[in-house]
Amino acid sequence: CYAMAPSEQQASYPHALVLPFPAQGHIIPALQLANKLLSQGIRTTFICAQHRINLIPTTLRFTGRVVALPDKVDLEKEKVDAGVQSLCRSADTVEDMRDSFQQLLNSDQFSDSRIFLISDFLLPWTADIAIKINIPRYVFFPSSATALSVSMYLPSLMAQIHIPLRSSDLHQCSTFIHVPGLPKLLAPSDLPSAFREDCPAESRNTCVKSCLLLREASAIVVNSFSELERPCFRALQNDQRLNSNQTKIYSVGPLLQLDYINCPEFNSEEREHHPVEEPSYTKWLDTQSSASVLYISFGSIAQLSVHQIHEIAHGLEKSTHPFLWVIRQPENCSESTAAYSLLPDGFQIRTKGRGFITFTWAPQLLILSHPSTGGFFTHCGWNSILESICRGIPVLALPQFGEQDLNCRVVVDELQIGVEVEKGEDGVAGREEIERAVRLVMGEKGAELRKKASEWMDAARMASVGSSAANFKSLCNKITSYAY
Ligand code: UDX
Numbered sequence: 001c002y003a004m005a006p007s008e009q010q011a012s013y014p015h016a017l018v019l020p021f022p023a024q025g026h027i028i029p030a031l032q033l034a035n036k037l038l039s040q041g042i043r044t045t046f047i048c049a050q051h052r053i054n055l056i057p058t059t060l061r062f063t064g065r066v067v068a069l070p071d072k073v074d075l076e077k078e079k080v081d082a083g084v085q086s087l088c089r090s091a092d093t094v095e096d097m098r099d100s101f102q103q104l105l106n107s108d109q110f111s112d113s114r115i116f117l118i119s120d121f122l123l124p125w126t127a128d129i130a131i132k133i134n135i136p137r138y139v140f141f142p143s144s145a146t147a148l149s150v151s152m153y154l155p156s157l158m159a160q161i162h163i164p165l166r167s168s169d170l171h172q173c174s175t176f177i178h179v180p181g182l183p184k185l186l187a188p189s190d191l192p193s194a195f196r197e198d199c200p201a202e203s204r205n206t207c208v209k210s211c212l213l214l215r216e217a218s219a220i221v222v223n224s225f226s227e228l229e230r231p232c233f234r235a236l237q238n239d240q241r242l243n244s245n246q247t248k249i250y251s252v253g254p255l256l257q258l259d260y261i262n263c264p265e266f267n268s269e270e271r272e273h274h275p276v277e278e279p280s281y282t283k284w285l286d287t288q289s290s291a292s293v294l295y296i297s298f299g300s301i302a303q304l305s306v307h308q309i310h311e312i313a314h315g316l317e318k319s320t321h322p323f324l325w326v327i328r329q330p331e332n333c334s335e336s337t338a339a340y341s342l343l344p345d346g347f348q349i350r351t352k353g354r355g356f357i358t359f360t361w362a363p364q365l366l367i368l369s370h371p372s373t374g375g376f377f378t379h380c381g382w383n384s385i386l387e388s389i390c391r392g393i394p395v396l397a398l399p400q401f402g403e404q405d406l407n408c409r410v411v412v413d414e415l416q417i418g419v420e421v422e423k424g425e426d427g428v429a430g431r432e433e434i435e436r437a438v439r440l441v442m443g444e445k446g447a448e449l450r451k452k453a454s455e456w457m458d459a460a461r462m463a464s465v466g467s468s469a470a471n472f473k474s475l476c477n478k479i480t481s482y483a484y
Helices: 006-011 024-039 087-106 125-132 145-152 154-160 201-216 230-242 258-262 268-272 278-286 306-319 336-340 364-369 382-389 404-414 431-444 446-465 467-480
Strands: 014-019 043-049 065-069 114-120 137-141 219-222 248-251 293-297 323-326 355-358 373-378 395-397 418-420
Touching (some): 014 024, 024 114, 024 137, 024 382, 043 087, 087 125, 125 137, 145 154, 145 201, 145 230, 145 248, 154 201, 230 248, 248 467, 278 323, 278 355, 278 364, 293 306, 293 431, 306 323, 306 431, 364 373, 373 382, 373 431, 373 446, 382 446, 395 431, 418 431, 431 446
Parallel strands (some): 014 043, 043 065, 114 137, 137 219, 219 248, 293 323, 323 355, 395 418
């Protein structure tokens, strides 16, 4: 047989450069994907905006090489923490990333291997670079297959409705949109917020370009599993057969820490790696009764208005259920005393003993794993949804931006593990509505929702060793077969 010289042999090794969008909800699952590639013996380098590197939760370990892309964010000056980040800042960072990434590729650091990109859906410039230097680009799609379908079928949506959506279109009760594979028609308000008129044009253009580039990718890797969104995956597969580029879609989710998917409780080693404040959460949860606590968190980006925070507080107070609430500290308010003043006067005294409030990054996986946690009031970020599913926890859905309205439809209409918290015309969910939803999920409807959620939890566990494991294997085969 033909024996390659060592240098020739090395140069033919596939080497994945994994590039997430610089936001926690994108970095966390991308790092899990990088870990999985590494575990299959695929050389993998994780490339991340510099200011984000130190904000990666310490529980997420990666034994491969990490490259920090210099950016101009000054952590000290801007007081960025893992939970405070504006999308505007991300957009600036992305600009910096592009330049630094170009320079990195121009250096001879990767000349000993055959590089290819696995880059976030929202980094369309990586497609330009891949074309320029003639390497494959795999798209990493960190959200639901439902959101992927809407993104892939954007041209057909544009034929049905005017994009950007005008505010008057959002409340058009008679307009419904058909997207292949989605069991129900969508309302204009379900579409991603980037398609709306009030989204800055630059962000919208990036999002539209990202959608249009999906079909150009060598493959798309989705953080979902086929059983969870079956009709959607089926339609995407049929589309792939008909499409000239035949971009294959690999559902490999849920991309969570493996121990988290398979262990009934997060193991003690993981607990030790959590920040010092962790015991206070578990200590408090230990004092509550089984499945009685509502965990409230709106992810790493969304910042609620003071009005919305007040309505939640009043709704919680009236509901009389115990709660653990993570409040994103507004960017211009760093002292905890100022943060507490966001709450209605006397709220903490009136809810003393049944409420635990924090303004810092919380160990969400641990909290969801605690037997006292019985419900999750969430913005429907896809990672949060998958984490809730993997612990069999029902949700109260209050989507904020991005594709979260679509994820809400999945949770409420398809999976039937949650209740939507309806907003008023001003976009704020009122206290009565919140009280109603809390009482429903934590009370009368709780058992039914929990039963469904635990069925999906079993399905997620099965998928992690079944369909998603098989898809991941075939993705790795594609990567190593040079059939780019
Ligand atoms: C964003 C989008 O909102 C989401 O819809 C998209 O799919 C990914 O990017 P984000 O808003 O941060 O993400 O929400 P989410 O997807 O839920 O991700 C947040 C992650 O941070 C989760 O893994 C969650 O466990 C973790 N987290 C968040 C914490 O561990 N502690 C916190 O205090 C907050």
